[in-house]
Amino acid sequence: MLPAIGGAGLSIDEVAARLAAALGADLRDPRVQEPDTVVATVERGRLHDVAVRLRGLDGLAYESCNFVAAVDYVNRFETVYHLYSFASNTYLELHVDVPRAQPVVATVSDVWPAADWHEREAWDMMGIRFEGHPDLRRILLKDDWVGHPLRKDYVDSVENHPHV
């Protein structure tokens, strides 16, 4: 474990404790996973509210969203938000369960503009819709692509290969 890190002079355990105190039940099961990373789970409906509060947290503001990822666990999806706090030099990893039947989650692109293209990629590859996103188009594949290729149950369509 690294000793006290960051400008705030907080150890990672102190960061985890402060996060738990500040966000209470919204931040489920916060735990230290790496010397500089706290991992926690967030309820799908609470994500946007939690994001706003994390961004404005006094002395521990998670001002940067490094990436948004999506994972297919076959029976459910999960979106992962990797946040960084300049003040404490620590990372926070948020996991959000997304049901397979209704793959919708609130956008955080209004909180962290960097999330915009990441959410578009998650939509493109995994078919997760981000509600409130200003421009949720495909970003990597062509616009008329059929399906979302990184899903485990993806079956390629002939329509996607007009030249064969």
Next chain:
Amino acid sequence: MSDGFELRGLAERVQYPNLSQFERPNVVTTTVDFIFSWARSHSVFPFTYGLACCAIEMLSSGFARYDIARFGMEVFRPTPRQCDLMIVAGTVNEKMAPVLKRLYEQMSEPKWVMAMGACATSGGPFYDCYNVVNGVDKLVPVDVYVPGCPPRPEALFQGLLELQKKIQAMRIVPPVPAAATPADNATPAGEAPAAPSAAAGGAADAAKVQG
């Protein structure tokens, strides 16, 4: 000099054939096909179409160590309008496919396509990938395939030399139709060889102008 060694100039050591005939204004005879295909095949303008790691080898071919300029092909152009060879160096995916096709159509004739590397030839290691076109020949006609992953500059040059052979085999003068050979061209008895056709051609042209 006393030991028999003599310093001589290049012109003395090398025997150029019949240099004396160029000492005054003169003519050289050749065929139109030969001179055009010679010029074309030694001044190919490649299109900078690097899509993946093959592009690094293509760049390397252009630099001093391998020096594509030895074949007169160093003039890489970023616009299809000025190019006659598209070296597709890398993986073509479904999103790039219509772009590649359009750029090919924007190139001026005559034009050639080289599929460089495994990806452009057949999809290569990404054959089963959902977004990869399995070979650029699904989109445009390919003249030369260069295998390799990626091919070394030497392999690219081998492909360029094969392409030169192909270009040199082209003919721009249309072949004489089979029906028009010796019998038709035979001069009618008693007439000067070129006179009738020249007169007829002149009359036809005059009529056209007047009309």
